[in-house]
Amino acid sequence: MSTAAIPAGTKWWNGGRSPFNTSYGKVMMWYFLMSDAFTFGAFLISYGTIRFSQNYWVDPNHVFNSFPFAGHTNLPLAFVSLMTFILIFSSVTMVLAVHEGHKMNRKAVEKYMLMTIIGGIAFLSCQAWEWTHLLTGQHEVLVNGHLEYWNTTVSHNPFGPEVMFNGREVATPGPIAFGSYFFEITGFHGFHVFSGVIINIVMYIKTKLGHFDQRGHYEMIEKAGLYWHFVDLVWVFVFLCFYLI
Amino acid sequence: MSQHTISPEITFAPDHSSGTKQIWKTFWLLSLLTVIELGLGLAIYNIHKGEHPNATLVLAFKGMVCILTLAKAYYIVSVFMHLGSEVRNFIMTIVVPLALFIWFIIAFLWDGESWKNLRNTNGGSREYKKTEQHAAPAAVEQGAKD
Numbered sequence: 001m002s003t004a005a006i007p008a009g010t011k012w013w014n015g016g017r018s019p020f021n022t023s024y025g026k027v028m029m030w031y032f033l034m035s036d037a038f039t040f041g042a043f044l045i046s047y048g049t050i051r052f053s054q055n056y057w058v059d060p061n062h063v064f065n066s067f068p069f070a071g072h073t074n075l076p077l078a079f080v081s082l083m084t085f086i087l088i089f090s091s092v093t094m095v096l097a098v099h100e101g102h103k104m105n106r107k108a109v110e111k112y113m114l115m116t117i118i119g120g121i122a123f124l125s126c127q128a129w130e131w132t133h134l135l136t137g138q139h140e141v142l143v144n145g146h147l148e149y150w151n152t153t154v155s156h157n158p159f160g161p162e163v164m165f166n167g168r169e170v171a172t173p174g175p176i177a178f179g180s181y182f183f184e185i186t187g188f189h190g191f192h193v194f195s196g197v198i199i200n201i202v203m204y205i206k207t208k209l210g211h212f213d214q215r216g217h218y219e220m221i222e223k224a225g226l227y228w229h230f231v232d233l234v235w236v237f238v239f240l241c242f243y244l245i
Numbered sequence: 246m247s248q249h250t251i252s253p254e255i256t257f258a259p260d261h262s263s264g265t266k267q268i269w270k271t272f273w274l275l276s277l278l279t280v281i282e283l284g285l286g287l288a289i290y291n292i293h294k295g296e297h298p299n300a301t302l303v304l305a306f307k308g309m310v311c312i313l314t315l316a317k318a319y320y321i322v323s324v325f326m327h328l329g330s331e332v333r334n335f336i337m338t339i340v341v342p343l344a345l346f347i348w349f350i351i352a353f354l355w356d357g358e359s360w361k362n363l364r365n366t367n368g369g370s371r372e373y374k375k376t377e378q379h380a381a382p383a384a385v386e387q388g389a390k391d
Contacts, residue, residue: 020335021257027335030328034339041346045353052357055365055375061290077286084279092272095325099268102259222327229325233318240314244286245307 029223033230036192040234043188044241047181058159058178060243063152066137068129080243083126084235090119091232094200098225101218106207109221113204116228120197127190131183142170154180182242189231189238196231199224259330271324278313278320285310 020027051057061076068079097112138149139158142165150158150173160174203224212218285306292298292306323329328336365373 018252018255020332020338021255022331022335023252023255030335030339034342037343038345041349045349048350049353049357049360052354053360053364055361059293061286061293076290077283081279081283085276088272088275088279091321091325092268095268096265098327099265226326229321232325233321236314236317236321240282240310244282244310245289 023219025219025223026226029226033226036230037234040185040188040237043181043185044237047177047185047241050175050177050181054175054177056161056174058157058174060245063134063159064130064243066133077243079126079130080239083123083130084239086119086123086126087232087235090116090123091229093119094225094228098218098222101212101221104213104218106210106213109207109212109218110204113200113207113221117197117200117204120193120200120228124190124193124197127186127193131186134179134182140170142172152179152182154183185238186242189234192231192234196224196228199227257332259327267324271320275317275320278317282310282313285313 018024064080065074065076066079067073067075093112093115097109097116100108100112134152136151138151141148141150141158141160142163143150147165147170150156152158155176157174157176157178158171159178160172162169162171164170203221206212206220207218212220289303289306292303328339362373363369365375
């Protein structure tokens with residue numbers, strides 16, 4: 001084994017140098033995100049498996065067609081597009097914060113971190129509204145020959161196939177798995193958004209206290225940024241699997 | 246050399262010559278892709294509303310939406326997460342394991358499809374016939390009210 005001359009006290013990765021010209025923390029953040037991608041991937045694929053095994057699945061445009069303060073107006077895809085744009089925009093402000101961090105511009109980092117936090121809170125509020133709407137919204141459904149009013153929960157799905165009943169079309173109970181998967185996956189994603197907001201708030205406070213200026217670099221903002229962008233990345237796929245197809 | 250002194254082991258410094266132009270360009274690109282996706286989503290919605298939905302067309306539109314989603318994912322990871330400017334070998338340690346998804350998706354969706362076929366044919370013992378397992382009341386429709 002050749003032993004290159006390494007200055008005493010150097011402990012870079014303990015092997016003498018960073019193999020990827022990147023800091024240990026950032027590399028490990030990437031590997032964490034990769035494993036998280038597999039968790040989300042497994043959830044979404046399991047949802048796909050169940051969906052493929054059913055003869056009937058719920059039409060998302062029929063379930064997600066409302067907008068706050070719009071009453072019963074039929075607006076498919078409208079609310080979820082708003083949520084998507086909120087998240088994309090908060091991703092932009094995050095990457096701008098990282099950019100300003102590279103230039104050691106504390107004031108700008110503070111501004112963009114604050115905008116990112118507000119974007120995250122706005123997204124969570126939208127999700128809270130949507131969950132409430134699903135969990136409390138009553139829909140007519142034909143159960144064992146008589147009409148009932150059901151909410152959408154993990155055990156009830158009022159968006160099944162329609163049958164003729166007393167001369168008009170009435171929905172029957174749909175696959176239960178719809179509610180379970182919807183609340184499980186958007187809930188797990190929402191939890192990631194929530195923890196992302198917490199991380200961003202911590203970073204904002206640390207920026208304001210000047211910790212990163214003392215340290216000489218804003219790499220923590222970059223790592224928090226990686227996590228935040230990942231949340232946006234997952235939403236792109238949740239958006240696809242639950243709302244678009 | 247004002248900053249980037251994270252550690253002497255790291256010699257990489259981000260390139261800021263283009264300013265924030267690339268970030269905004271990516272933002273508009275992502276927005277455009279999302280708008281196209283929404284357009285396709287609305288097209289699927291309108292096809293479903295019609296008398297005889299064209300299944301092939303719906304499938305084609307859904308496929309296009311999937312491809313656009315992968316494009317969005319690429320831009321987020323490559324530009325926003327700066328993976329595109331990392332060392333190539335590092336990119337490979339992230340991207341190569343994700344190739345497992347190719348098998349993962351095909352195998353499991355295939356499994357779901359086969360599950361449906363088995364159920365619709367009673368494990369192959371009868372002709373393929375769709376049964377709505379949750380639509381029990383269908384038998385007592387039409388004036389079944391007492």
